[in-house]
Amino acid sequence: MNTVASSDPRIEKVRVTEDEIIAHLVDGRVISVPLVWSWRLSEATPAQRANFRLIGTGQGIHWPEINEDISVEGMFHGVPARRPRSRAVAARVRSARSQATPNKRTLLTRKRATSG
Numbered sequence: 001m002n003t004v005a006s007s008d009p010r011i012e013k014v015r016v017t018e019d020e021i022i023a024h025l026v027d028g029r030v031i032s033v034p035l036v037w038s039w040r041l042s043e044a045t046p047a048q049r050a051n052f053r054l055i056g057t058g059q060g061i062h063w064p065e066i067n068e069d070i071s072v073e074g075m076f077h078g079v080p081a082r083r084p085r086s087r088a089v090a091a092r093v094r095s096a097r098s099q100a101t102p103n104k105r106t107l108l109t110r111k112r113a114t115s116g
Helices: 039-043 046-050 072-077 087-099 104-115
Strands: 011-016 020-025 030-034 053-055 060-063 068-071
Touching: 011 060, 020 072, 030 072, 068 072
Parallel strands: none
Antiparallel strands: 011 020, 020 030, 053 060, 060 068
């Protein structure tokens, strides 16, 4: 029976196309994720996408020009990165939440806190 020295997946080489990020792992596996999983990479120029380096001993990929990092674990189990809301939209959402009628759970919690 063969024993693997390390069970942590590590990237050996990376290729970024117009549509996906393809990582070749040191154990021979190849994994890929859609480029649209990263809004920063989706909006980057081909030159910016091509400018990356491996993080550590292959635990992830870093694109310095666009400040983006993707880990091997993130590629295996990750969820697409959502574009952050603008400050104005975030402020409106917070305001709407604070003015909304509290849900039943909140009301019950408040009753318990005031009656105890």
